[in-house]
Amino acid sequence: xxxxxxxxxxxxxxxxxxxxxxxxxxxxxxxxxxxxxxxxxxxxxxxxxxxxxxxxxxxxxxxxxxxxxxxxxxxxxxxxxxxxxxxxxxxxxxxxxxxxxxxxxxxxxxxxxxxxxxxxxxxxxxxxxxxxxxxxxxxxxxxxxxxxxxxxxxxxxxxxxxxxxxxxxxxxxxxxxxxxxxxxxxxxxxxxxxxxxxxxxxxxxxxxxxxxxxxxxxxxxxxxxxxxxxxxxxxxxxxxxxxxxxxxxxxxxx
Numbered sequence: 556x557x558x559x560x561x562x563x564x565x566x567x568x569x570x571x572x573x574x575x576x577x578x579x580x581x582x583x584x585x586x587x588x589x590x591x592x593x594x595x596x597x598x599x600x601x602x603x604x605x606x607x608x609x610x611x612x613x614x615x616x617x618x619x620x621x622x623x624x625x626x627x628x629x630x631x632x633x634x635x636x637x638x639x640x641x642x643x644x645x646x647x648x649x650x651x652x653x654x655x656x657x658x659x660x661x662x663x664x665x666x667x668x669x670x671x672x673x674x675x676x677x678x679x680x681x682x683x684x685x686x687x688x689x690x691x692x693x694x695x696x697x698x699x700x701x702x703x704x705x706x707x708x709x710x711x712x713x714x715x716x717x718x719x720x721x722x723x724x725x726x727x728x729x730x731x732x733x734x735x736x737x738x739x740x741x742x743x744x745x746x747x748x749x750x751x752x753x754x755x756x757x758x759x760x761x762x763x764x765x766x767x768x769x770x771x772x773x774x775x776x777x778x779x780x781x782x783x784x785x786x787x788x789x790x791x792x793x794x795x796x797x798x799x800x801x802x803x804x805x806x807x808x809x
Contacts, residue, residue, distance in 0.1 A: 559673060561608040562589040564597040564623065565637070566615045570658070574610060574637060581662055582669055594618045598626050602793060606632050608672045613638040613647075624650050626791060629722075629760045630744035633672040637665075649724040651742060701749060703729060703739045710737050714751055718768045718784050722761040732768065734784065756801055759791045766805065772798075 561578070565571040571590060578585050589604040591597040593616050601609065601623070609632045611620045620636065634652040636643070637660065644655045653675060654668035701717075703710045712731065721728045722743035729737040739746070747757055757763045758780055768783040778790040790798060 556584055558584055558586045559608055559676060560588045560604070560606045561585050561610060562591070562597075562600055562604055562606040563587060563610045564591045564600075564615065564620070565610075565612040566592045567612075568592070570612070570637075574660070577660060577662065577665060581666060584673075585669065592616075594622045597623045601627060601632070607676055608632060608669070609634050610637050611635070613640045613643050619643075621646070621650070624760070626793070627760060628757070628791070628793075630747070633675055635668045635672065651724055699751065701746075703737050705738055705740060712737075714754060715765070715767065717750075717755075717765050718782050719762055719764040719786070719788060720746060720750075720755075730784065730786070732783070753805075756798060758794055758798060759789055762788045764788060766802070 563571055563574055563578075565574065571592070575587060575590075578587060585608070588606055589600040591600045597611075597615070611623070611634060613620050613636060615622075620638075624634075629651055634647075634650060636647045636652055636655045637658065638655070639658040641657065647655050653671045654664075656664050656668055699714045700711055701714050703712065712729075716732045718730045718732055720743060721730065723738075725740075725742050727739045727741055727743045727746055729739065731737070743757075743761070743763060747755075747763060750763065754767060755763050755765055764780055764782065770781045770783055772790070773779045773781055773787065778792075778795050779787040780790060781787050
């Protein structure tokens with residue numbers, strides 16, 4: 556039986572133990588590789604263990620689950636919210652969550668949510684195996700154009716005209732040098748595979764920037780990229796060093 560790794564984050568020990576029991580009893584294809592009870596522990600555990608599935612409560616002491624997700628690359632795992640709070644469902648799905656399981660947990664709901672995660676994980680694996688090399692080849696072709704499909708049309712634009720891309724759940728907004736905005740019907744992770752990786756860099760789970768349109772990096776109240784259109788974009792802590800390294804390597808090549 557193939558196993559999939561998971562991490563559980565819940566600030567109530569009794570709830571955490573109950574979910575561990577349900578997983579051990581009803582979901583033998585899951586392997587729990589970490590747990591946490593607060594935001595800081597959660598971020599550290601996810602970064603160190605790199606789970607495929609994340610079980611996440613909404614309220615975590617004085618903070619909430621979104622304080623964790625805002626500091627992570629959401630493309631690296633699938634999210635199942637397990638919570639007693641119904642009011643955050645819409646916001647949760649903007650973070651590309653697979654499912655929203657309410658407490659007290661109904662076992663069938665939990666099993667269905669995990670099946671959805673596994674299906675998504677396997678689809679991603681299949682996509683990477685079959686299409687990764689082809690997509691990269693297309694991304695670096697001499698034309699340097701990209702097709703952006705929205706609800707009712709397809710725009711073909713030059714990659715060099717993109718200032719940055721912003722994630723909006725299952726959609727992506729493209730901000731162009733002429734101040735035009737195009738909303739695409741694909742998530743940011745899919746475009747990360749297509750965009751020229753010598754020109755674009757993902758500075759945050761919500762943003763990919765065109766380095767040719769980066770003016771400077773500010774450090775006043777955190778690290779931000781100031782873009783040519785005068786918009787400041789946050790750099791995730793875990794990406795700051797890799798961005799510096801990438802910029803240095805580009806300078807050496809040039």
